[in-house]
Amino acid sequence: xxxxxxxxxxxxxxxxxxxxxxxxxxxxxxxxxxxxxxxxxxxxxxxxxxxxxxxxxxxxxxxxxxxxxxxxxxxxxxxxxxxxxxxxxxxxxxxxxxxxxxxxxxxxxxxxxxxxxxxxxxxxxxxxxxxxxxxxxxxxxxxxxxxxxxxxxxxxxxxxxxxxxxxxxxxxxxxxxxxxxxxxxxx
Amino acid sequence: xxxxxxxxxxxxxxxxxxxxxxxxxxxxxxxxxxxxxxxxxxxxxxxxxxxxxxxxxxxxxxxxxxxxxxxxxxxxxxxxxxxxxxxxxxxxxxxxxxxxxxxxxxxxxxxxxxxxxxxxxxxxxxxxxxxxxxxxxxxxxxxxxxxxxxxxxxxxxxxxxxxxxxxxxxxxxxxxxxxxxxxxxxx
DNA sequence: CGCATTTTTTATCATTTGTAAAATGATATC
DNA sequence: GATATCATTTTACAAATGATAAAAAATGCG
Numbered sequence: 001x002x003x004x005x006x007x008x009x010x011x012x013x014x015x016x017x018x019x020x021x022x023x024x025x026x027x028x029x030x031x032x033x034x035x036x037x038x039x040x041x042x043x044x045x046x047x048x049x050x051x052x053x054x055x056x057x058x059x060x061x062x063x064x065x066x067x068x069x070x071x072x073x074x075x076x077x078x079x080x081x082x083x084x085x086x087x088x089x090x091x092x093x094x095x096x097x098x099x100x101x102x103x104x105x106x107x108x109x110x111x112x113x114x115x116x117x118x119x120x121x122x123x124x125x126x127x128x129x130x131x132x133x134x135x136x137x138x139x140x141x142x143x144x145x146x147x148x149x150x151x152x153x154x155x156x157x158x159x160x161x162x163x164x165x166x167x168x169x170x171x172x173x174x175x176x177x178x179x180x181x182x183x184x185x186x187x
Numbered sequence: 188x189x190x191x192x193x194x195x196x197x198x199x200x201x202x203x204x205x206x207x208x209x210x211x212x213x214x215x216x217x218x219x220x221x222x223x224x225x226x227x228x229x230x231x232x233x234x235x236x237x238x239x240x241x242x243x244x245x246x247x248x249x250x251x252x253x254x255x256x257x258x259x260x261x262x263x264x265x266x267x268x269x270x271x272x273x274x275x276x277x278x279x280x281x282x283x284x285x286x287x288x289x290x291x292x293x294x295x296x297x298x299x300x301x302x303x304x305x306x307x308x309x310x311x312x313x314x315x316x317x318x319x320x321x322x323x324x325x326x327x328x329x330x331x332x333x334x335x336x337x338x339x340x341x342x343x344x345x346x347x348x349x350x351x352x353x354x355x356x357x358x359x360x361x362x363x364x365x366x367x368x369x370x371x372x373x374x
Numbered sequence: 375c376g377c378a379t380t381t382t383t384t385a386t387c388a389t390t391t392g393t394a395a396a397a398t399g400a401t402a403t404c
Numbered sequence: 405g406a407t408a409t410c411a412t413t414t415t416a417c418a419a420a421t422g423a424t425a426a427a428a429a430a431t432g433c434g
Contacts, residue, residue, distance in 0.1 A: 058325050065328045067321065079321065083314045089325065112307055119306040120299055126313035127270045133320045134254065134266065138245050138276065140327065141252045141360050145391080164411065173328055178391055180413050332421080351381065365421055367383050381430065389422070398413070404406090 003048055003101055006073035011124040017117040024108070025101035036076060036092040036100075042085060043078035044105050052098030053162050056090040057170075064091075066170040069159060075125065081105065095163060145174045146182050190235055190288055193260035198311040204304040211295070212288035223263060223279040223287075229272060230265035231292050239285030240349050243277040244357075251278075253357040256346060262312065268292065282350060332361045333369050 007013065007021060025048065030036065037043045039059060049070050056068035056076075067090070070076050078088035082105055112119045139148060149172055153160060160168065169179035194200065194208060212235065217223065224230045226246060236257050243255035243263075255277070257263050265275035269292055299306045326335060336359055340347060347355065356366035 058329070060329050065325065067325055067328075079314070079318050083311070083318060089322065112310065113303070116300070116303040116306055119303055119310060123299065123306060123310035123313060124270070126310060126317050127266070130313050130317040130320060131266050131270060133317060133324060135276065137320060137324050137327075138252065138254055140324075141254075141357075142245070142247050165413095166411075170328075175392060176412075177393080177414085181391090184413075353381075362422060363382075364384090364423080368421090371383075375434105377432105377434090379430100379432075381428100383428070384426085386424090387422105388424105390420085392419070393417085394415100396413105396415080398411100400409100400411075402407100402409080404408100 001073045003050055006048065007121070009073060010128065011117075011121040013117050013121055017115050017121075020111060020115060021118055021121075024103045024111070026103070028100045028102050030094055030098050030100065032094050032097050034094045034098075036094060037078045037088070037090065039089055039091045040087045041078075041081075042087055043081045046082065046103050046105050046108055047076040048101040048103075049074050049076060050099040050101060052094060052096045052100070053159075054092050054094050054098065055163070055167055055171075056092050058089050059091065064170075066167045069163065069167075069171065071159075076100075077105075095167070140173055145172060145178060146185070148172050149179065149182055150186070188260045190237055193235065194308070196260060197315065198304075198308040200304050200308055204302050204308075207298060207302060208305055208308075211290045211298070213290070215287045215289050217281055217285050217287065219281050219284050221281045221285075223281060224265045224275070224277065226276055226278045227274045228265075228268075229274055230268045233269065233290050233292050233295055234263040235288040235290075236261050236263060237286040237288060239281060239283045239287070240346075241279050241281050241285065242350070242354055242358075243279050245276050246278065251357070253354045256350065256354075256358065258345075263287075264292075282354070327360055332359060332365060333373070335359050336366065336369055337373070 001009070003025065004018070004022065007018065013021070028047075036047060036054065037045070049072055051072060054070045054076060055066045056070070057064045057066045070092075076092055078090060078092075080086045080088040108122075112122050139151070143151065152168070152172065165179055166176045169176040172179065174182075188196070190212065191205070191209065194205065200208070214237075215234075223234060223241065224232070236259055238259060241257045241263060242253045243257070244251045244253045257279075263279055265277060265279075267273045267275040295309075299309050326338070330338065339355070339359065352366055352370075353363045356363040359366065361369075
């Protein structure tokens with residue numbers, strides 16, 4: 001999926017608006033392990049993923065939990081920085097070498113205020129993420145850990161190949177030991 | 188908080204846009220127990236809560252889980268209907284007699300396409316809800332049920348007075364029995 | 375008030391999940 | 405090939421939570 005396609009996949013933009021948005025994007029290549037955004041900082045950049053996979057995680061004392069994976073076509077953002085100019089709760093780590101496109105959050109905000117199609121594109125982006133997050137919250141409660149794992153295998157089989165089971169376990173809301181037990185039981 | 192204030196609280200609108208939006212709103216009074224929106228239907232209405240409290244819940248076989256409470260100033264919406272014209276996952280039940288304002292989702296969508304301030308208002312609304320939902324997902328994982336309950340008591344003490352503990356327990360992701368134990372331990 | 379209904383608490387037992395530590399497996403580097 | 409490092413699985417035990425049933429308390433209503 002090209003960047004162009006992934007932008008249009010969120011919300012259809014007229015050619016002029018699309019061009020406005022795409023002109024802002026600067027390509028960046030970064031290596032696996034790089035920390036793209038840091039929690040507790042007001043992050044001013046937004047990234048589009050062309051190639052690679054990243055995780056968003058929140059830290060606490062010794063452990064961290066992964067609550068989002070970003071892949072080709074996804075947008076990486078420090079939500080609280082982007083919305084409220086406040087330090088965010090998430091850090092972003094590259095789990096593979098990545099080809100990204102970067103845009104200053106401020107520049108994007110300016111487009112939102114001047115181009116109505118892009119404002120609606122930004123609206124739709126947030127709405128879609130919201131639906132996905134709510135569904136995960138609900139799934140946590142209705143389904144057992146085993147069911148959630150099987151669901152993930154069905155819907156995102158590629159993820160299992162690209163991401164360590166420790167991160168997957170955290171994403172599913174269980175420990176790695178627990179996930180290992182589940183995998184043994186299913187077998 | 189008036190409807191006017193709660194709209195502006197989400198995102199500042201110029202007077203003209205605010206008027207456009209408010210003119211669409213029709214007041215409705217409904218009684219406790221009324222089911223405002225139904226899961227598995229494409230719901231065409233959006234509601235603003237002026238007075239009262241509601242819950243969003245998802246059903247499954249015998250049980251249901253509450254994953255959102257709406258109070259004065261909040262907006263009630265079937266997210267998937269609103270975004271994708273698809274049947275939603277949530278039903279909405281009034282937990283008190285409510286004063287609401289209703290607007291057709293379609294009418295609102297038209298405003299989004301013609302008034303850039305309102306489009307950005309809609310964007311900000313979704314973004315704020317997204318942040319709240321992500322934070323809850325993270326909190327589920329980091330904090331024990333006891334901590335989550337104490338957090339809720341601190342941040343939303345009013346909720347405990349207005350909503351049954353069964354719904355609260357479900358919202359916290361535990362059973363009512365479990366919540367009752369927690370309350371006994373804290374005492 | 376008195377009865378019926380709903381909500382909340384208490385008790386018991388089964389199950390799930392977490393914690394900690396060790397064992398195994400995989401991969402990279404010298 | 406030996407060693408170091410990291411990921412995964414396994415084991416044993418402890419703690420948290422769920423399921424169920426029943427009692428107690430609170431609420432609503434004629």
